[in-house]
Amino acid sequence: MASVTTRTVLITGANRGLGLEMVKQMVEGPSPLPYLFACCREPDGPRGKELQALAKSHPDAITVIQLDVADLCSIKKCAERVGSLVGPGGLNLLINNAAVLFHGTFQSTSPEDMLTTFNTNVVGPMSLTKELLPHLREAALASRTPGMSCSKAVVVNLSSMAGSMTGTPESYSRFPVMSYRISKAALNMLTICSALEFQKDNILSVLLHPGWVRTDMGGKEADIDKQESVGGLLSVIDSLTEKHNGAILDYKGVSLPW
Numbered sequence: 137m138a139s140v141t142t143r144t145v146l147i148t149g150a151n152r153g154l155g156l157e158m159v160k161q162m163v164e165g166p167s168p169l170p171y172l173f174a175c176c177r178e179p180d181g182p183r184g185k186e187l188q189a190l191a192k193s194h195p196d197a198i199t200v201i202q203l204d205v206a207d208l209c210s211i212k213k214c215a216e217r218v219g220s221l222v223g224p225g226g227l228n229l230l231i232n233n234a235a236v237l238f239h240g241t242f243q244s245t246s247p248e249d250m251l252t253t254f255n256t257n258v259v260g261p262m263s264l265t266k267e268l269l270p271h272l273r274e275a276a277l278a279s280r281t282p283g284m285s286c287s288k289a290v291v292v293n294l295s296s297m298a299g300s301m302t303g304t305p306e307s308y309s310r311f312p313v314m315s316y317r318i319s320k321a322a323l324n325m326l327t328i329c330s331a332l333e334f335q336k337d338n339i340l341s342v343l344l345h346p347g348w349v350r351t352d353m354g355g356k357e358a359d360i361d362k363q364e365s366v367g368g369l370l371s372v373i374d375s376l377t378e379k380h381n382g383a384i385l386d387y388k389g390v391s392l393p394w
């Protein structure tokens with residue numbers, strides 16, 4: 137069970153898949169418990185049940201917050217709530233994990249799917265990072281440690297090799313998910329922009345590819361399970377330094393091609 141040495145963390149899409157597994161491993165890991173804002177679209181609906189049960193058994197470590205990353209009002213409300221709870225130590229780690237994937241090629245993707253995917257996978261992380269910036273700045277200032285690290289302030293954006301410019305005909309026919317690919321390529325550039333812009337505030341921005349993982353999104357045929365992926369992702373997050381600002385790494389810490 138991996139963990140991270142950080143104090144306050146916000147995870148989007150925390151009710152299932154990799155997001156829920158991150159919450160589990162962080163609260164059950166060997167390091168002292170971080171304080172977690174576990175965000176999801178419908179905390180009181182059936183899909184929020186597992187997260188709510190976990191939060192109930194760790195009431196001092198987990199606060200569940202409603203957040204639809206495709207809705208700016210919901211993002212603003214979530215940021216306000218975080219602001220009211222986070223205190224002067226700010227927010228150390230923001231994990232933009234929530235995403236959608238629609239199957240579709242150039243010819244079959246509808247404008248609606250394209251817009252929904254872009255709104256959720258790119259505009260969502262952009263707006264949430266913007267709204268939480270004051271709290272990330274507070275965390276960077278409050279930390280007495282030198283350099284950049286997750287005990288200071290880090291924005292992690294979950295990317296995918298599907299967004300890489302190195303796509304081949306084989307990989308395209310295996311994953312015909314055009315809108316998703318474009319959204320992850322855009323998320324990569326969004327992260328480069330935030331790395332360049334927030335470096336002066338000692339806020340590190342990084343892209344992580346979790347591997348091809350058996351979740352609802354990854355499917356049953358994927359290479360690895362979520363325990364292995366998240367164990368690796370948390371170790372990588374724990375080892376981040378300023379040299380990783382603007383990098384794209386996989387769950388083993390290996391640098392990936394753009």
Ligand code: NDP
Pocket residue numbers: 148149150151152153154155176177178183203204205206207232233234235236256294295296297345346347348349350351352353354355358
């Ligand atoms: P899942 O499909 O299993 O889970 C997606 C999560 O995102 C769910 O919690 C879902 O919530 C949430 N979500 C979707 N739309 C919104 C929204 N508008 N607002 C808030 N939450 C939302 O995906 P994974 O766990 O597999 O993927 C997690 C991340 O890892 C994603 O960014 C994905 O692109 C990336 N990734 C995954 C890979 C894999 O093989 N699994 C490979 C490469 C990258 P709800 O239950 O409400 O729908």
